[in-house]
Every structure is written in structure tokens, then in C-alpha cells.
Amino acid sequence: MTDLSLRTLGATELVTPPLILGGNVFGWTIDRAESFRILDAFVDMGGTMIDTADVYSAWVDGHRGGESETIIGEWLRQSGKRDRVVLATKVGMLPGDSGEKLAPARIAAAAEASLARLGTDRIDLYYAHQDDKAVPQAEYLAAFGRLIDAGKIRVLGASNFRAMRLKSAIDIAIAEGLPRFHVLQPEYNLVSRHKYEGELQNLCVEHNIGVAPYYGLAAGFLTGKYRSKQDLSQSVRGAGMATLLEGKGAAVLAAMDAVATETGATLAQLALAWLAAQEGVVAPIASATSVAQLEELVGSWRMQLSDDQLARLTNAGV
Numbered sequence: 001m002t003d004l005s006l007r008t009l010g011a012t013e014l015v016t017p018p019l020i021l022g023g024n025v026f027g028w029t030i031d032r033a034e035s036f037r038i039l040d041a042f043v044d045m046g047g048t049m050i051d052t053a054d055v056y057s058a059w060v061d062g063h064r065g066g067e068s069e070t071i072i073g074e075w076l077r078q079s080g081k082r083d084r085v086v087l088a089t090k091v092g093m094l095p096g097d098s099g100e101k102l103a104p105a106r107i108a109a110a111a112e113a114s115l116a117r118l119g120t121d122r123i124d125l126y127y128a129h130q131d132d133k134a135v136p137q138a139e140y141l142a143a144f145g146r147l148i149d150a151g152k153i154r155v156l157g158a159s160n161f162r163a164m165r166l167k168s169a170i171d172i173a174i175a176e177g178l179p180r181f182h183v184l185q186p187e188y189n190l191v192s193r194h195k196y197e198g199e200l201q202n203l204c205v206e207h208n209i210g211v212a213p214y215y216g217l218a219a220g221f222l223t224g225k226y227r228s229k230q231d232l233s234q235s236v237r238g239a240g241m242a243t244l245l246e247g248k249g250a251a252v253l254a255a256m257d258a259v260a261t262e263t264g265a266t267l268a269q270l271a272l273a274w275l276a277a278q279e280g281v282v283a284p285i286a287s288a289t290s291v292a293q294l295e296e297l298v299g300s301w302r303m304q305l306s307d308d309q310l311a312r313l314t315n316a317g318v
Contacts (some may be wrong), residue, residue: 005301006048007282009095009184010210014017014124014156016088018276020212021285021294022053028060029069030289037077041291043084045298049187050233051212051285053090053129054114066117074117088125088212089114090159092132101111102132104143106267107135111147111195121129137169139260141178148179157183159214170207178241181209185285188213188278190222190271190313191244204280213275216284218244224253248317254317265299274313291305 006015022044023101026035029181039050052072058065069089076082092101092109100106110248114123126147128140147153158166158181166181184204188196218222219241226241227250241249256267256295265273268286275284288294 002164005046009125009212009282010211011208011212012182012209014049014155014183016086017274018047018283019047020049020051020088020215020283020285020296021047022285023050023068023072023286024056025068026052026056026071027063028057032071032074034290036075037291038288039072039075039293040079040081042091042298043079043081043158043293045295046081047051047298048084048127049086049283051088051094051214053127054110054117055090055093055095055129058095058110059153061190064112069114073117076126077119082120086125087118088157089118089123090127090129092129093129100132100134101130102128102140102143104135107140107145111152115152115200123150123153125155125157125183126153127159127183128161128181130160131162131165132160133165136163137172137180138231141169141173141176141180145179155182157181157185157212157217159185159186163203166200166209167203170203183210183212185212185214187215188275188281188284189216189218190256190274190316191218191247191249196308201278201280209280210282211280212283213281214285216272216275216286217268218271221249222252222256222267224256224267242279251317252313259305261315262309263303263305265303268296269300269303270305270313272297273303273305274310276301276309277305291315 005017008015024141055065057063065159069301090108144156170180186196221241221244255268272284279315
């Protein structure tokens with residue numbers, strides 16, 4: 001891979017190919033050894049950005065959160081590849097904490113905990129994992145600003161923010177000289193588009209906010225794994241796929257099948273390539289549970305879909 005394939009995240013110095021490696025599976029569905037293999041392979045393939053959160057994987061019995069960060073930190077120490085990667089993590093969704101999720105003291109403590117688990121002196125991209133209406137936006141922006149001033153974080157991002165709240169945060173940052181959000185991480189994929197397209201997308205384009213969507217494969221639906229009611233029993237996620245099949249999901253899969261036949265690409269590659277071609281989007285986030293799966297996903301950043309193919313995927317099921 002050459003530098004020509006790298007993209008810049010908004011008005012920052014952070015760069016990534018059109019795929020960011022999701023770290024939610026580390027210490028959850030794959031163990032330390034397999035996580036290390038995937039991380040090494042990702043960097044060797046030309047990947048630069050790794051996305052995690054302090055809450056990964058607190059939803060698992062016996063886990064408290066921080067498991068993913070801990071594994072990434074151990075890999076960084078063993079591999080010596082800290083300066084070859086861009087680290088993104090998040091604050092504001094860890095369960096069990098009392099009080100506001102984005103209270104200044106909470107942000108400061110969470111950042112120190114993440115830095116310790118990651119074994120690094122700086123977080124390249126630090127997200128507010130979700131909005132917190134209980135805390136004035138100027139207060140949590142100022143708290144992030146103190147971390148930037150201390151050199152502990154480089155760039156500020158927002159995840160799961162609605163357009164109105166993202167705009168008010170930008171307006172406050174400009175008016176009060178506070179750090180602003182430069183990156184947005186929304187849910188966005190071929191079958192779930194309403195959370196990004198429209199007002200939020202326009203706002204990101206207007207303010208040069210780099211977009212890094214999650215759920216790019218719709219929890220596996222866009223790989224073609226779930227095509228009938230019988231398929232829904234294949235995994236614990238299957239129950240949530242019924243509404244997609246009953247909605248526009250079948251039409252989207254049919255359009256993807258046609259483009260896959262034309263290009264020789266897998267459905268997962270098409271789903272990610274479509275995302276990477278959308279206005280405002282810099283790179284989708286996707287996780288892999290094996291090196292073979294990672295190789296498939298990385299193949300998406302070499303794809304060039306035609307305007308006709310993009311339009312057919314966009315209009316499927318509309």
C-alpha cells in the first residue's frame with residue numbers, strides 16, 4: 001500500500017487508509033494471542049488506526065471494561081509499534097459509574113485509566129462516547145482541553161451525537177475558545193442510514209469533521225449471512241436481523257449480490273467500500289476475529305466502485 005491511499009481525518013493530522021480496525025473483539029470473542037496476530041497483520045498490511053473504548057467489554061460476565069485497551073497495551077509493549085499506529089479510545093459509556101458520564105472529574109480519571117491500560121503517554125483520538133445533557137457542553141469541552149494542553153490527548157471526537165448537539169458543541173467551542181470535535185463516529189451502514197444522512201452529514205461536511213462510522217457491516221447482516229428466517233438461528237445476533245429481512249434488507253442484499261458478481265468482491269468488502277465512498281466519510285470501522293477475515297476486510301480499501309454501482313447500492317430498497 002502506498003501513501004496515496006491514506007486519508008486525513010477532518011482538519012487533523014491523523015491519517016488512515018479507508019478502514020479502521022475495531023478493537024471491541026479483543027479479550028471478548030478472541031483471546032490475547034489471536035488479538036496480537038490480528039494487530040500485527042493489520043499494521044503489516046498498511047493499517048494505521050485502531051479503535052477501542054474503556055467500556056470494551058464490560059457487557060461480558062466477569063468483565064469490568066478495559067479488557068480491549070489492556071490487550072492493545074500489551075501488544076504495543078511487545079511489538080514496539082506505538083509510533084506506527086493511531087490510537088482511538090472513548091469515555092462516557094462505562095457502566096457502574098455514579099454521576100454524569102462526561103463530568104470533568106470523570107473524564108480526567110477515565111483518561112488516566114485508559115493511558116495506563118494502553119501503556120502510552122498519549123491518546124491520539126479521544127471520543128466522548130455519547131452525549132451527556134446533564135453536563136454543560138462548555139464544561140466537558142474544557143475538561144478535554146486540559147488533557148490536550150497536558151499532551152495526554154491529541155484530537156477530540158464525538159460518538160453517537162445528534163446533529164443539534166454536535167452543532168451546539170461546535171458553536172460553544174468557537175465562541176469560548178475551547179477545543180472542538182474534529183471526528184464523528186456514528187452508526188451508519190447500507191441498511192441503517194437515518195442516523196447520519198441528512199442534517200448530521202451536512203454538518204460534518206460543512207465543518208470538515210471526519211466521519212468514521214461503526215456497524216459498517218450491520219452486525220454481520222451485510223455479509224450475507226442472514227438471508228432467511230432459518231438463518232436467524234446461526235448466532236446470538238440472529239434474532240435482531242428479522243426486522244432487516246422484513247424491511248429493505250433483502251433488496252439491499254440482492255443489489256449487493258449483483259455488484260459482487262460484477263466485481264468479484266465479497267459482500268463485506270462492498271459494504272465497507274460503499275461507506276468509504278459516502279460524502280464526509282473518511283473510513284469505516286470494522287473488527288476481525290481472524291487474520292483471514294482481516295485480509296478480506298482490508299481488500300475493501302483497494303476497491304473502486306463505479307458511479308453506477310454506487311447508485312444501485314444506494315437506491316436498493318429505497
